[in-house]
Amino acid sequence: MYKIVSKRELNPSVTMMEIEAPFVAKKAKAGQFIIFRIDEQGERVPLTIAGYDREKGTVSIIFQKVGFATIALGNLNEGDYIQDFVGPLGKPTEVEGHKRVCVVGGGVGCAIALPSARAFKEAGAQVDVIVGFRSKDIVILEDEFKAVADNLILMTDDGSYGRHGLVTQPLQEMLESGVEYDEVLAIGPIPMMKFVCKTTEPFGTKTMVSLNPIMVDGTGMCGGCRVTVGGETKFACVDGPEFDGHQVDFAELMNRNSVYRGREAEVTEKHACRMDAMGKALIK
Numbered sequence: 571m572y573k574i575v576s577k578r579e580l581n582p583s584v585t586m587m588e589i590e591a592p593f594v595a596k597k598a599k600a601g602q603f604i605i606f607r608i609d610e611q612g613e614r615v616p617l618t619i620a621g622y623d624r625e626k627g628t629v630s631i632i633f634q635k636v637g638f639a640t641i642a643l644g645n646l647n648e649g650d651y652i653q654d655f656v657g658p659l660g661k662p663t664e665v666e667g668h669k670r671v672c673v674v675g676g677g678v679g680c681a682i683a684l685p686s687a688r689a690f691k692e693a694g695a696q697v698d699v700i701v702g703f704r705s706k707d708i709v710i711l712e713d714e715f716k717a718v719a720d721n722l723i724l725m726t727d728d729g730s731y732g733r734h735g736l737v738t739q740p741l742q743e744m745l746e747s748g749v750e751y752d753e754v755l756a757i758g759p760i761p762m763m764k765f766v767c768k769t770t771e772p773f774g775t776k777t778m779v780s781l782n783p784i785m786v787d788g789t790g791m792c793g794g795c796r797v798t799v800g801g802e803t804k805f806a807c808v809d810g811p812e813f814d815g816h817q818v819d820f821a822e823l824m825n826r827n828s829v830y831r832g833r834e835a836e837v838t839e840k841h842a843c844r845m846d847a848m849g850k851a852l853i854k
Contacts, residue, residue, distance in 0.1 A: 572606075572655040575628055577648050580710040584634050584678055585644045586620065592627030594619075594657045600689035601663030601682075601780065601812055604629065605788045607654040608642055615639045616785045618682040618811075619658060629655070632681030632710075659788045660811050663778075665693040668752040672698040672744070673719075674737050674766050676758025677708070682780055683757045684711055688718045695752075696720050700740055702762070706731035737762065738769045745773045753778060756815060760824050767815035779815035781806050783826060798822050 573590040580586055594604060603618045621630035635644040646652070663686045671690050675683030680701050691697045699719035703709050704727045715722050723740045724732030733740070741754070754777045756766040763779040770777045783806050785795040790808035797804050800817035804810065 571651040571653065574646055574648055574650050574652070575626075577646075580632065581708045583636070583708070584632060584681075584710055586630060586632045586681075587643075588623075588628045588630050589652070589655055590627060591629045591655045591657075594629050594655060595622045595624050595627050598622040598629055598658040599662035600665070600685040602658035602660045603788075603811065604631065604655055604657030604659065605785075606631075606643070606652055606656075608639065608646075609653045612642075612653065613639050614654075614786060614788070615643075616659075616782075616788060616807075618780070619685065620681045621685055629657075632678070634678045656788065660807060661809070663689055663755070663812060665689045665695070668693065668695040670696040670698070670749075670751055672700065672741065672751050672754045674741060674754060674756040674758070674762075675699070675701045676737060676756075676762040677703060678710070679758030679762075679780075680711055680715070683755070684714055684718070686755055686757070686780075687715065691718045691720075698744070698749075698751075699723070700725065700737045702726070702737040702758070703731075704728065736765075738765050741766065742769050745770065745775065751775050755780070755812070760820060760827065763815060764820040767818070767820075771816055777815040778812045779818060780811050781813060781818070781823065782811065783823060797826075 574587055575590050576588040578586045598619050603616050605614050605616050617631045617633055620632040633640050635641045673683050673687040687697050687699050697719055698721045699715050700723045702725040725735055725737050726732055754770050754775055756763045757780040767777050783795045783797055785807055786792040788807045790805045795806040798819035799813045
């Protein structure tokens with residue numbers, strides 16, 4: 571069992587938790603992920619590691635409450651326990667040997683972008699960060715990004731905070747101005763990552779993306795997280811989750827990620843909580 575050490579609501583739908591998991595914290599690196607289960611009957615859910623404290627033996631996760639498992643996790647509090655917390659899984663972000671990088675985050679994907687930006691900075695790179703949100707009320711981790719970025723640009727779709735527009739706009743401006751990046755790392759919604767890659771491709775700028783396909787076991791055995799990169803089948807859980815964005819088949823990725831969307835909505839709507847049913851039975 572793994573104890574929830576702290577809980578912080580970043581906005582109405584996004585929560586940060588610090589989990590006591592010393593063996594995971596000992597090996598964790600930016601870009602890797604964990605898989606959690608709330609209880610023995612719970613589904614396996616992958617979440618990228620948002621931070622870690624090796625001395626305290628804790629790992630931070632940030633998640634959006636969109637499905638049954640993440641809503642249930644969000645209902646837990648400090649001092650509660652979850653059944654499983656497995657990791658670190660996947661390959662870490664490659665941060666060595668870079669002089670200047672740009673990390674682009676979109677929405678809750680900024681939770682993944684932050685540890686990578688921090689790792690690039692600690693490795694000695696100049697780090698430009700561009701983050702985008704729909705509106706001011708869902709902005710997260712602004713102060714944390716300011717602490718690691720040499721240059722932070724915050725965009726909102728509706729112009730309610732920061733600059734008005736998409737994350738690709740300042741990226742395009744910087745590339746056109748002659749800024750040369752050793753790497754651009756894009757993390758967020760699939761369409762955003764796709765268009766970041768389209769923006770950098772004419773400039774020949776190396777662009778990595780962190781993918782989140784459907785995943786089950788996290789060990790490469792089930793094949794659920796397969797993606798096509800450069801015409802070859804890769805598994806995000808063991809070959810990634812970061813890949814060369816200019817080689818990713820985004821159309822296939824979007825189709826595969828939407829396969830169970832209808833079923834997920836149905837299950838969330840009709841699910842009957844076993845704990846509620848047990849409580850009613852006891853009252854009777």
